[in-house]
Amino acid sequence: MPLHPFLIKTNLYKFIARVSRPFHHVYKYMTYLDFASKNKGKGLVNDYYYGAAKYENRYQLHDKLLTDLKDEAIYYYEFGVANGDMIRHWSSVNQVETSQFVGFDSFEGLPESWEGKGKGHFDQAGNFPDIKDARVRFVKGWFQQSVYNELLNCQFDKRCVYHLDADLFSSTLYVLFHLHPKLKTGDILIFDEFSSHDHEFEALEVFKKCINEQWNFKFVGAVNNYRQVAFSLE
Ligand SMILES: C[S@@+](CC[C@H](N)C(=O)[O-])C[C@H]1O[C@@H](n2cnc3c(N)ncnc32)[C@H](O)[C@@H]1O
Structure with missing residues (x-):
């Protein structure tokens, strides 16, 4: 009997699927380490390997980027806002009148569990962050319902900074595909959980493959041992 029907x-396929599954996870982890190894010592900031990594260190990466961008009119788009810490930071440091800051989120938390955090984690009870700045606005809803339509109303004629902070593979990949037609040279992409190699990292890998490596994602910097990573498009 041929293998397939056998x-x-x-x-037997059920058993083999179960035992082989962890190897995909391990393979992804090694692919991510390959990325880390190739970029060792590169970038505006790169703390690898830093034994005392802590989440707040992500500001070091954002502030490095802001050193160049604080006086430039930009569009900052954030996918995954939660309580708004980072959109607040960008809009307070970049005071250029014509900059715009748009945050997309369900404000109801994660749609699926991620790395030990359950569905609904980061729930803000549907409320937007309170940021008193006319240049800042929020788009409430699941990306799968909001991003396509909302991007039709957005502008892309200045440098765009895309902060991808939705944690999940599904959410990140969905957004990347919708951004694809908007991307241009000089735009910046920041990933907040890039070391989540089955999620944000894999989403970027799949995206790059599907767009036939159309863009070179130039490594700009990383902190927290490549947990937060920024790229510019070439
Ligand atoms: C880690 S939090 C964002 C943190 C924030 N960027 C910061 O800097 O503090 C991730 C957010 O992504 C949102 N999110 C993930 N997937 C989503 C989806 N498909 N649609 C809408 N929001 C989503 C969650 O609601 C959650 O608030």
Whole structure:
């Protein structure tokens, strides 16, 4: 009997799927380490390997980027806002009148569990962050319902900074595909959980493959041992 019907008839495929699954995870981890190794010592900031990594260190990466961008009119788009810490930071440091800051989020938390955090984690009870700045606005809803329509109303004729901070593979990949037609040279992409190699990292890998490596994602910097990573488009 050929292999294909044999595996189905005996149900052996179920067993093999179960035992082989962790190897995909391990493979992804090694691919991510390959990325880390290739960029060692590169970038505006790169703390690898830093034994005392802590989440707040992500401001070091954002502030490095802001050193150049604080006086430039930009569009900052954030996907995954939660309580608004980072959109607040960007809009307070970049005071250029014509800059705009748009944050997309359900404000109901994660749609699926991620790395030990359950569905609904980061829930803001549907409320936007309170940021008193006319240049800042929020788009409430699941990306899958809001991003396509809302991007039709957005502008892209200045440098765009895309902060991808939705944690999940599904959410990140969905957004990347919708950004694809908008991307241009000089735009910046920041990933907040890039070391989540089955999620944000894999989303970027899949995206790059699907767009036939159309863009070179130039490594700009990383902190927290490549947990937060920024790229510019070339
Ligand atoms: C880690 S938090 C964002 C943190 C924030 N960027 C900061 O700097 O503090 C991730 C957010 O992504 C949002 N999110 C993830 N997937 C989403 C989706 N498909 N649609 C809408 N929001 C989503 C969650 O609601 C959550 O608030």
